[in-house]
Amino acid sequence: MNLPKRLALAAACAALCCSLLAPAAAQRRRGRAERVDLLVSGGTVVTMDAARRVIEDGAVAVRGGRVVAVGRRAELARRYAAAEVVDAAGRAVIPGLINGHTHIPMVLFRGLADDLDLNEWLTKYIFPAEAKNVTEEFVRVGTRLGLAEMIRGGTTTYCDMYYFEDAVAEETARAGVRGLLGETVIDFPVADNKTWAEAMRYTEGYLRKWRGHPLVTPAVAPHAPYTVSEEHLREVRKLSDSLNAAVVIHLSETRKEVEDISKQKGARPVEYLARIGFLGPRTVAAHTVHIDEGEIGLLKQHGVGSVHNPESNMKLASGVAPVPAMLRAGVALGLGTDGAASNNDLSMWEAMDAAAKLHKLSSNDPRVVPAEDALAMATIGGARALHMERDIGSLEPGKRADLVVVDLDELHQTPRYNIYSHLVYATKAGDVRTVVIEGRVVMRDRRLLTLDEALVKRQARDFRDRIARSLKQ
Amino acid sequence: MNLPKRLALAAACAALCCSLLAPAAAQRRRGRAERVDLLVSGGTVVTMDAARRVIEDGAVAVRGGRVVAVGRRAELARRYAAAEVVDAAGRAVIPGLINGHTHIPMVLFRGLADDLDLNEWLTKYIFPAEAKNVTEEFVRVGTRLGLAEMIRGGTTTYCDMYYFEDAVAEETARAGVRGLLGETVIDFPVADNKTWAEAMRYTEGYLRKWRGHPLVTPAVAPHAPYTVSEEHLREVRKLSDSLNAAVVIHLSETRKEVEDISKQKGARPVEYLARIGFLGPRTVAAHTVHIDEGEIGLLKQHGVGSVHNPESNMKLASGVAPVPAMLRAGVALGLGTDGAASNNDLSMWEAMDAAAKLHKLSSNDPRVVPAEDALAMATIGGARALHMERDIGSLEPGKRADLVVVDLDELHQTPRYNIYSHLVYATKAGDVRTVVIEGRVVMRDRRLLTLDEALVKRQARDFRDRIARSLKQ
Numbered sequence: 010m011n012l013p014k015r016l017a018l019a020a021a022c023a024a025l026c027c028s029l030l031a032p033a034a035a036q037r038r039r040g041r042a043e044r045v046d047l048l049v050s051g052g053t054v055v056t057m058d059a060a061r062r063v064i065e066d067g068a069v070a071v072r073g074g075r076v077v078a079v080g081r082r083a084e085l086a087r088r089y090a091a092a093e094v095v096d097a098a099g100r101a102v103i104p105g106l107i108n109g110h111t112h113i114p115m116v117l118f119r120g121l122a123d124d125l126d127l128n129e130w131l132t133k134y135i136f137p138a139e140a141k142n143v144t145e146e147f148v149r150v151g152t153r154l155g156l157a158e159m160i161r162g163g164t165t166t167y168c169d170m171y172y173f174e175d176a177v178a179e180e181t182a183r184a185g186v187r188g189l190l191g192e193t194v195i196d197f198p199v200a201d202n203k204t205w206a207e208a209m210r211y212t213e214g215y216l217r218k219w220r221g222h223p224l225v226t227p228a229v230a231p232h233a234p235y236t237v238s239e240e241h242l243r244e245v246r247k248l249s250d251s252l253n254a255a256v257v258i259h260l261s262e263t264r265k266e267v268e269d270i271s272k273q274k275g276a277r278p279v280e281y282l283a284r285i286g287f288l289g290p291r292t293v294a295a296h297t298v299h300i301d302e303g304e305i306g307l308l309k310q311h312g313v314g315s316v317h318n319p320e321s322n323m324k325l326a327s328g329v330a331p332v333p334a335m336l337r338a339g340v341a342l343g344l345g346t347d348g349a350a351s352n353n354d355l356s357m358w359e360a361m362d363a364a365a366k367l368h369k370l371s372s373n374d375p376r377v378v379p380a381e382d383a384l385a386m387a388t389i390g391g392a393r394a395l396h397m398e399r400d401i402g403s404l405e406p407g408k409r410a411d412l413v414v415v416d417l418d419e420l421h422q423t424p425r426y427n428i429y430s431h432l433v434y435a436t437k438a439g440d441v442r443t444v445v446i447e448g449r450v451v452m453r454d455r456r457l458l459t460l461d462e463a464l465v466k467r468q469a470r471d472f473r474d475r476i477a478r479s480l481k482q
Numbered sequence: 483m484n485l486p487k488r489l490a491l492a493a494a495c496a497a498l499c500c501s502l503l504a505p506a507a508a509q510r511r512r513g514r515a516e517r518v519d520l521l522v523s524g525g526t527v528v529t530m531d532a533a534r535r536v537i538e539d540g541a542v543a544v545r546g547g548r549v550v551a552v553g554r555r556a557e558l559a560r561r562y563a564a565a566e567v568v569d570a571a572g573r574a575v576i577p578g579l580i581n582g583h584t585h586i587p588m589v590l591f592r593g594l595a596d597d598l599d600l601n602e603w604l605t606k607y608i609f610p611a612e613a614k615n616v617t618e619e620f621v622r623v624g625t626r627l628g629l630a631e632m633i634r635g636g637t638t639t640y641c642d643m644y645y646f647e648d649a650v651a652e653e654t655a656r657a658g659v660r661g662l663l664g665e666t667v668i669d670f671p672v673a674d675n676k677t678w679a680e681a682m683r684y685t686e687g688y689l690r691k692w693r694g695h696p697l698v699t700p701a702v703a704p705h706a707p708y709t710v711s712e713e714h715l716r717e718v719r720k721l722s723d724s725l726n727a728a729v730v731i732h733l734s735e736t737r738k739e740v741e742d743i744s745k746q747k748g749a750r751p752v753e754y755l756a757r758i759g760f761l762g763p764r765t766v767a768a769h770t771v772h773i774d775e776g777e778i779g780l781l782k783q784h785g786v787g788s789v790h791n792p793e794s795n796m797k798l799a800s801g802v803a804p805v806p807a808m809l810r811a812g813v814a815l816g817l818g819t820d821g822a823a824s825n826n827d828l829s830m831w832e833a834m835d836a837a838a839k840l841h842k843l844s845s846n847d848p849r850v851v852p853a854e855d856a857l858a859m860a861t862i863g864g865a866r867a868l869h870m871e872r873d874i875g876s877l878e879p880g881k882r883a884d885l886v887v888v889d890l891d892e893l894h895q896t897p898r899y900n901i902y903s904h905l906v907y908a909t910k911a912g913d914v915r916t917v918v919i920e921g922r923v924v925m926r927d928r929r930l931l932t933l934d935e936a937l938v939k940r941q942a943r944d945f946r947d948r949i950a951r952s953l954k955q
Contacts, residue, residue: 116896117897119896119897119899119908120897120898120899120900120903120904120907120908121899121900122899123852123853123900123903123907124838124842124848124849124851124853124903125848125849126848126849127848130848154893154896157893158893158894161893161894162894320839322843323839323840323842323843324838324839324842324848324907325842326842326843326845326847326848326850327843328843328846329843352907353907353908354894354907354908355894356894359832359835362832363836363839365597365797366793366796366797366836367796369597369799370795370796370799370800370801370802372799373799373801374599374799375597375598375599375600375603375797375798376597376598376599377799378597379596380596380597418939420627420630420631420634420935420938420939421631421634421635421827421828421829421911423589423592423627423939423942423943424590424592424593424942424943424945424946424949425593425946426592426593426594426595426946426950427593427594427596430593430596430597430826431593434593434596434797434825434826434827435592435593435826435827437910437911437912438894438910439910439912462893465893466891466893469897470896470897472897473897473898473899476897477899
């Protein structure tokens with residue numbers, strides 16, 4: 010059975026879940042265990058649910074790609090007979106991390122050009138490197154490399170913006186990773202589409218092709234308010250409405266953007282997008298660095314999700330997003346790494362650590378963005394920001410079974426006092442041991458099961474040589 | 483032969499080095515290779531010397547604990563016959579990292595108390611935890627844990643400030659790690675000494691005991707200008723002069739310190755220390771966050787080394803040290819992690835990444851603190867800050883053989899373009915493969931050779947339980 014069919018069957022199973030509960034209870038009364046596909050057993054289960062339950066010696070039962078129960082290990086062991094068991098004793102079990110903003114194929118540009126003036130970085134390196142190298146094959150190779158790195162680091166869902174996004178989606182589905190994947194549209198010719206009309210045709214086809222897929226949620230991603238015209242932004246919103254598709258956009262990343270839009274439109278970027286009817290409950294805005302109180306209110310009012318990228322904002326000297334104020338206002342706020350050309354990795358562990366530390370400094374208050382809030386931004390907050398909180402972001406019955414087993418007793422993690430501090434300030438991507446997405450084990454004991462790591466690296470190195478040569482021409 | 487004797491012999495061998503050069507040349511003419519103890523062979527040798535030479539397919543030859551040659555692999559293979567070879571092909575060979583400021587036994591408090599108001603953090607957690615738990619045994623167990631973590635992360639030299647520093651020194655020498663180790667003296671009773679007189683007696687004995695040791699450089703560490711009186715600071719300077727010992731101090735870490743000292747002394751902290759004759763070419767000042775242009779000039783003028791701790795300064799909301807201005811002024815500037823109670827790890831890789839990113843943001847200029855400068859702060863800059871640049875900080879003939887072999891081709895490091903970017907922005911502590919200190923391999927292929935990792939962790943966990951209980955009483 011191929012993957013789409015298996016996943017369709019999984020979804021059907023999940024739908025039957027409620028109706029199965031009564032017979033299951035009867036079964037238990039007769040002393041017979043209910044069958045599940047997977048039991049993640051033992052360890053500290055950090056649910057990130059509304060009550061922020063942390064269950065010591067806990068377990069998570071999974072059937073049909075969804076969580077059916079979260080509780081004490083001893084209880085779940087009595088209730089469920091599992092086809093597959095992942096032993097998590099002495100480890101943490103957390104919701105899969107959500108990387109709210111990246112450009113996955115750009116891992117192939119990791120370290121290509123750093124420490125430069127932004128204009129020089131873009132016009133002398135990134136744009137020429139893209140113009141000369143970005144093909145569908147580049148995108149596939151880069152996506153596989155990025156997926157492998159993300160799985161290794163416990164990221165189970167990511168939000169992407171790039172070109173040839175249909176190829177990104179195919180690679181992502183094949184690797185068993187969840188993605189909100191946005192095809193980038195922009196007012197100048199790019200690698201995959203040379204005109205706006207072409208880009209919109211491609212995007213509509215892409216949105217229709219992937220609608221309802223269990224792992225890939227297709228989206229349209231207008232690059233930014235300063236690179237896509239008002240008319241085109243309105244058109245994007247219309248397309249999003251007609252197909253109920255998410256819209257991902259860069260928003261208020263730099264001071265220059267705010268100045269330019271203010272001059273051109275007589276309004277700050279978020280105000281401008283609100284005025285033209287662009288903002289809505291399917292919008293995901295990356296960065297929102299330079300926004301004022303009024304704009305924070307607009308994000309909240311329109312149900313826009315925001316994604317904070319502390320490391321990219323630091324490295325590119327973009328500025329400090331008003332994270333504490335957004336959290337206070339109740340804006341759905343996630344966390345991202347941004348592309349590896351501006352970070353230079355895809356580790357959500359470093360993103361959490363940076364977010365927690367940056368806002369303490371910036372607020373002059375060490376109590377700001379405590380570890381628990383940082384983990385929330387990387388899990389349930391990210392789910393809300395991507396408008397996927399019904400399905401992911403916490404370990405609760407009924408949600409998709411995306412979870413991560415993390416070592417807790419490495420040298421740099423010794424000793425351990427508080428689980429949130431431990432995860433955010435001491436744990437690294439390399440401590441992730443086992444990763445489950447949609448109930449499927451995609452990494453077990455640090456071995457990738459859906460990607461050939463040696464091949465992924467070899468192909469990436471081949472592209473690196475081509476890219477380096479292309480910039481010398 | 484025990485370690486001190488072996489090291490004394492090593493020093494003697496090194497002294498003979500020059501006189502051996504002529505016979506060695508003769509030997510070569512006769513086609514016979516010169517004998518060395520260790521050849522680190524192959525890989526990209528990042529020397530961090532004045533010319534910033536990077537040698538592809540390079541090698542480093544080591545004899546008597548010192549570097550005797552750095553060059554091309556093929557050439558060194560012809561010239562030297564090595565008793566031991568470390569294969570570094572496809573990897574980087576860099577100078578050992580220098581952690582310029584920490585409180586090593588505080589790893590036992592890692593994650594004990596985070597995200598708190600500073601006063602609450604100190605008075606409700608750190609001070610009571612220290613008062614109830616810090617014994618010589620605590621210090622030994624914590625030091626071993628910290629040493630293991632530092633070796634794993636490629637740190638070969640560290641500068642410490644804590645109590646029972648003689649025990650820290652013994653553990654450090656035993657593990658084969660290099661340290662500038664400062665006994666903390668302060669104007670109130672602490673774990674090891676109950677009065678100032680007692681503390682000074684202990685310190686003088688400690689300084690005399692370790693003088694001339696090849697690995698341990700003993701120092702006196704008055705806690706800070708606001709916790710040690712003017713009279714006592716003068717006394718410390720006198721002791722330092724009489725024994726030619728380094729002095730380590732916290733300086734201008736917080737706004738409050740600057741306000742308090744300004745009120746009490748009518749001068750900013752660095753000005754005050756200069757006025758009382760405390761500053762000198764053996765002084766190491768940790769933090770120097772809140773210093774003005776005049777104070778930067780005083781640091782330079784008096785030859786004071788400064789150590790920047792970006793992660794601690796962020797997490798405790800201390801502020802942003804004027805790193806670009808200090809670099810411009812030519813202040814000897816190193817990099818540190820601070821104690822694990824305020825970071826929460828001892829990774830110099832994260833310190834480099836944070837330093838590079840923080841100052842871009844803070845200067846609103848992405849060109850500030852480029853990767854090469856960040857690596858310099860963690861190597862040759864740190865050596866200068868600790869006044870040890872004649873011995874460590876770069877890979878050059880005559881210097882102590884402290885070097886680290888680092889993997890370059892892990893997934894999160896793929897692909898590779900620029901070696902400095904690669905090391906600072908993509909490489910993690912977990913990528914460190916082999917560590918050599920004073921010519922001795924202390925970690926080979928990620929296996930610690932001078933510490934029993936399982937025992938170190940077990941003993942740390944035992945202390946953790948005692949510490950947690952003590953805070954509940």
